[in-house]
Amino acid sequence: MPQSIRKRKKHSPTKMRPARTSLFHGSNQPFEIYQCKIEPSDVGEVLVKVNLAAICGSDLHTFTGRRTSPIPCILGHEAVGQVAESTDVTDFNGNTLNEGDRITWSIVSSCGTCLNCTSYQLPQKCETLSKYGHAQRSLPRDLNGGFAQYIRLQPGTAIFRLPDSMADSESVSLNCALSTVIAGLNVIDIGDSVVIQGCGMLGIYATSLLRYYGCGVVAVVDVRSDRLKMAKNFGATHTFNLTEVSPDQINDELLALTNQYGVDLVVEVSGVASAFTDSLDWLRIGGYYLTLGYVYPEAVTIVPMDKIVRKCLTIHGSHNYHPRFLGDAIEFVQETRHQYSFNLLIGNTYPLAEIDQAFQEAIKGNQIRIGLNPWE
Ligand SMILES: [Zn+2]
Ligand SMILES: [Zn+2]
Numbered sequence: 167m168p169q170s171i172r173k174r175k176k177h178s179p180t181k182m183r184p185a186r187t188s189l190f191h192g193s194n195q196p197f198e199i200y201q202c203k204i205e206p207s208d209v210g211e212v213l214v215k216v217n218l219a220a221i222c223g224s225d226l227h228t229f230t231g232r233r234t235s236p237i238p239c240i241l242g243h244e245a246v247g248q249v250a251e252s253t254d255v256t257d258f259n260g261n262t263l264n265e266g267d268r269i270t271w272s273i274v275s276s277c278g279t280c281l282n283c284t285s286y287q288l289p290q291k292c293e294t295l296s297k298y299g300h301a302q303r304s305l306p307r308d309l310n311g312g313f314a315q316y317i318r319l320q321p322g323t324a325i326f327r328l329p330d331s332m333a334d335s336e337s338v339s340l341n342c343a344l345s346t347v348i349a350g351l352n353v354i355d356i357g358d359s360v361v362i363q364g365c366g367m368l369g370i371y372a373t374s375l376l377r378y379y380g381c382g383v384v385a386v387v388d389v390r391s392d393r394l395k396m397a398k399n400f401g402a403t404h405t406f407n408l409t410e411v412s413p414d415q416i417n418d419e420l421l422a423l424t425n426q427y428g429v430d431l432v433v434e435v436s437g438v439a440s441a442f443t444d445s446l447d448w449l450r451i452g453g454y455y456l457t458l459g460y461v462y463p464e465a466v467t468i469v470p471m472d473k474i475v476r477k478c479l480t481i482h483g484s485h486n487y488h489p490r491f492l493g494d495a496i497e498f499v500q501e502t503r504h505q506y507s508f509n510l511l512i513g514n515t516y517p518l519a520e521i522d523q524a525f526q527e528a529i530k531g532n533q534i535r536i537g538l539n540p541w542e
Contacts, residue, residue, distance in 0.1 A: 186540060187314035188521045189238040193231030197313075197521045198238075204309070210321035212255050212263060214271075218334040219245040219312040220512060220535040221528040222342050223366060223437070224461060225299070229525055232462045235300055240311025242538070243273040243299035244342045246334050250316060258324045258489060268328045270341045270496070272489040273298050275322035290486035296320055313521060315540040324489030329500055335509040336499055339535060343367040344495040346458055347375060349487030350433070354454045354480070357430025359383035359423065361416075361448055362402075364436025364459055365393035367511060367534050370400045372433050374506050375498065377401030383423050387416065388436070396534070400506050413444040420448050428453060435459045439467035446473040455481045511535055517542035 189198040207213050219242045227233035228241060235241075249267045256262050263269070276283050276292030283289045299311040309318040319325060328337050347368050360381050362372050365388035376384045378401075385404040386397040394405035404423070406416045420429055428450035434441055437459040445455055446469075459465075460483075474481065499508055513533025516524035518540040528536040 185309060185314055185316040186518060187240050187309065187311075188518055190228070190235065190241045191238050193229060197525075199519055199521075202309075204316060207251065207253070207318060210255060212253050212319040212323075212325065213250040213309075214247040214269065214317050214319060215250040216245050216247040216312055216315060216317055216540050217268075218247075218338050218512075218515070219538045219540070220338045221524060221538065222339070222535075224342075226525070226528055227462050228300070230529070232464065239299070239301060240309070240314050241299050242312030242314070243297070244339045244535075245312030245317065246270050246328065246337045247317065255319075255321075255325070258326050258493060261327070263325060263327075268330075269325050270328055270337055270492065271298075271319055271326070272324040272345075272492055273341055273486065275320040277322055287488060289488060292322075296322075313518065313538055313540070315518070324492060326492055326496055328496065332496070332500060332503065333509055335512040335537070336503055337496075338512060338537065339367055339371075340495040340499065341492055344371045344375075344498070345487040345491045346484070347371045347433075347435075348494050348498070349491040350456050350458050350482070350484035351375065351379075352491065353484065354431065354456055354482055356381065357454075359420075359429040360385070360431045360433060361420065361429050361445065362386045362397075363432060363434045363441045363445065364388060364438070365390065365397050366435065368435035368458060369393075369433075370397060370511060370534060372435060373397050373402050374400045374502060376433075377403075378498065378502060383429065385416075385420065385423075385429070387441075390531075392532075393534075413447070416444075417447050424450065427451075430454065431456065433458070437461070437465060439465045442467055443469055446470065446477070446479070449477060449479055452478045453480075455479060457481070457483050458485070461485065512537045515539050515542075 184201045187200050189200050222244045225241050228235045249263050252265050275296045276289035277294045280293040282291045309316050360376050362369050386402040387406045389408045431454045432445040434457040511534045515537030524536050
């Protein structure tokens with residue numbers, strides 16, 4: 167049989183039962199638990215059994231209406247799972263994937279040929295991008311979100327095998343939060359002194375990464391003392407609670423820590439628009455501001471632009487990541503997992519049937535991430 171014909175053969179998931187999914191129907195509305203039949207995968211697709219998913223801040227933006235999403239859709243992009251059927255697809259490193267391989271994957275699939283994918287090296291902004299957990303679902307074909315028992319990965323998705331040593335709870339947020347932070351930090355001059363604004367998942371990852379990169383001062387700013395305490399466990403050298411100290415007082419402390427120069431870098435992962443203006447005083451002449459958290463249109467603030475010009479500041483925005491940074495994320499956690507308890511970043515884990523309660527818990531913000539186990 168010619169190779170081309172053989173390749174067109176679809177994989178048949180004969181052993182599989184229907185997949186349980188959760189459908190998002192609009193902001194602040196209950197999810198619908200929906201059973202759907204799993205259709206055979208086409209060539210280039212990979213059916214994945216989801217072991218664990220996590221509710222990310224952007225899922226909360228969608229759920230609360232701060233960010234629009236086509237409906238109905240299966241939310242969820244932070245997930246980890248196992249290849250559920252034999253496939254001809256190779257992972258990012260060129261090795262064939264086998265049934266049972268434990269994997270993580272890029273949160274988007276991209277074409278690899280458009281200008282954004284090639285010349286601009288921003289495949290996460292591909293002109294024909296498809297983003298898991300944010301796309302409309304046409305039933306029953308598209309299993310395209312992580313809050314379900316199965317997800318179907320499309321051609322153009324970067325897939326990475328996970329080391330056996332890394333638990334699902336250590337791996338579930340690599341493909342969004344950690345990769346995003348690594349990608350953002352990759353394009354700037356980090357220096358030695360850093361302030362991180364916001365102590366959610368990205369802030370915690372940024373803290374441990376910047377310590378790993380050798381920064382001497384890694385100060386974390388937030389409004390929650392429990393989170394700041396956690397930041398200390400992930401390498402923060404200093405923490406500032408904005409309910410107790412003003413931005414001016416923080417500035418005084420930062421000047422004292424940096425021989426009156428100001429910090430080299432501020433990393434914004436809070437999503438609080440006014441945080442931007444606070445940081446302009448904290449930065450040294452020629453400093454860098456990296457913003458990763460302003461991912462919703464209401465992130466608007468008034469900025470004294472003269473400070474940017476007179477201090478020769480560089481403002482850098484970064485959104486999502488080139489897939490190679492997902493490989494770096496795996497390596498980083500594998501290397502530092504004995505130093506930092508990344509598994510503790512996933513708090514309570516709910517069965518998929520209790521996804522409404524899981525979202526309510528996540529909105530409270532008492533835990534860095536809430537997990538969803540679709541098989542419980
Ligand atoms: Zn995310
Ligand atoms: Zn493209």
